[in-house]
Amino acid sequence: MTLDDLDKQILQAMQRNADQSTTQLAAKLGMSQPATWRRIRRLQEAGIIVGRRLELDAEKVGFGVTVFLGVKLATKGRVSLEAFERAIGAIPEVQTVDHVLGLYDYRLRVVARDLADFERVLRRRIMTMPGVGDVEANVLLSEERRPGPI
Template sequence: MTDLDKIDRAILRVLEADGALNAAKVGEIVGLSQPAAYRRIKRLEAEGVIKGRALIVDPTRLGYGVTVFLGVKLAPRGRAGVEDFERAVIAIPEVQLVQHVLGVYDYRLKVIAKDLEDFERILRRRIMTLPAVGDIESNVLLSEEL
């Protein structure tokens, strides 16, 4: 575990709010010089505290108006079924997130679709036909706050 001081935590808050900021701007916000902020950011990256910076795309601007979270329970087929499922599910472009979880379901998926009709097509033709799929529960996203 990495020990973080008050400045490190401030840097993380600033970068979580806007990962595109450069070291000079981060330093200005947290009260450090550009070189000091740069060194701290690089150390946090080297220690794995900062794993990367992400681009957030608005799927509605790309024509995807529906987001659905799926709980997927696999049928009991052993380890080979799990590996086949994982390999197949990550190949579906509309599946934006695959999480292996502990609980009622084995996997949680985030799926985007143009509309509900498109989602039904994705569900029936692509997800329900995946290897080892058992039960599926769908939750349609109504709103989201960042």
Template structure:
């Protein structure tokens, strides 16, 4: 488990984070150069930010479209019955569906929000009928097809 953050990130930390957000594959030397730090200083700061849990992991960003997933759908999901064992069973089954790219347990009108990727609407219908609607405890679902994405950003730093 990551240690508690002992002090808020300073301006040098934030400069490193901005560089890594732009390109997570940067070396400590490259990120440090962008932040005005030496390689050893950048490396120490990056390791500290990882140990404190500020940097959770570095990822490769793949193009869904270039991989053939042309449709993104956001779904609101209500469970028919609630209770700890039902929620756990539902979550286990939902996390096994590879097309569910994001599963969020939320408060409000719905119990869960999903982001689903599909090759096209026919593929989404197959995923919906054969995988999502057969999840244990599933109740109501509402689907919203993404037309365009105007902004996708990390937290402001």
């Protein structure tokens, strides 16, 4: 599917505020509501818009620590990668799992109530997983920029 300028404007506006109605979005873009709705529907059917999500302030809901973990697997292969991804996906404190190229095989974003809680997750859940080798932790001090529109 080729995106035209109106498609791109719709996507940018929706990335800034996915809660707005199609009527509000149409008014901002100078379009009719039905035309806007049809374009959004087409973008969804093409798989360009894959969902909408609610973003919470982790600290305000009791998760005051965010840690980025670099995880290097001790053994590599398709089976070990898939087993790790399946097992790590079952840990609710692990917010994102990125398979990366470089020193580590995976980059994880882990939230915890405090450092003691993070240590518990690391020692009891992550380090006990089969195949986990080296791990490097980086504690988030502040987030200067949130992911924004593409």
